[in-house]
Amino acid sequence: MEINNLVWIVLLLLILVLLVRVTSLQRQLNELKRDVERLENGSTAIASPRSDFNYTLSPKEESPSHTSPPGHTDLDQELIALVQKGNKIVAIKRLREARGLSLKEAKDYVDSLHR
Structure with missing residues (x-):
């Protein structure tokens, strides 16, 4: 039993x-x-051969503001708030x-949001 x-x-x-x-x-x-929706709407992102993502942001996405830019996801907004x-x-x-x-990819992405 x-x-x-x-x-x-x-x-x-x-x-x-x-x-x-x-x-x-x-x-x-x-x-x-x-x-994918963001890519279809004109933003750019490059996939690396390792299947991880390296994100590059379009110029309009590089300067975060207090309003929600069209290209930022909910996660991006959360990350921006944390950095601020x-x-x-x-x-x-x-x-x-x-x-x-990876740690480097995440740091680079957060740094690009912070700029």
Whole structure:
């Protein structure tokens, strides 16, 4: 009877881990959809051969303002707000979690938003 309970617990934990992973993948998919929409609307981004993204912003996106520019996603606005509050490291961490970027790529992206 204890082995059955252990099997159920392991199964439930596995389901929980899978649900968390699916949620994370869904969030990444939504971010990618926004990026594709932004690309279709005229912004530029270059995909590197490693399948990670190196983002370059169009000139109108490089100067963040307090109003929401058409090319900025919700995540971009959140990152800009964090940087303006002096939480650049938190912004980089948030971007890495959301998009799975390397530390350098996330830092470069946050720096480009900050300019």
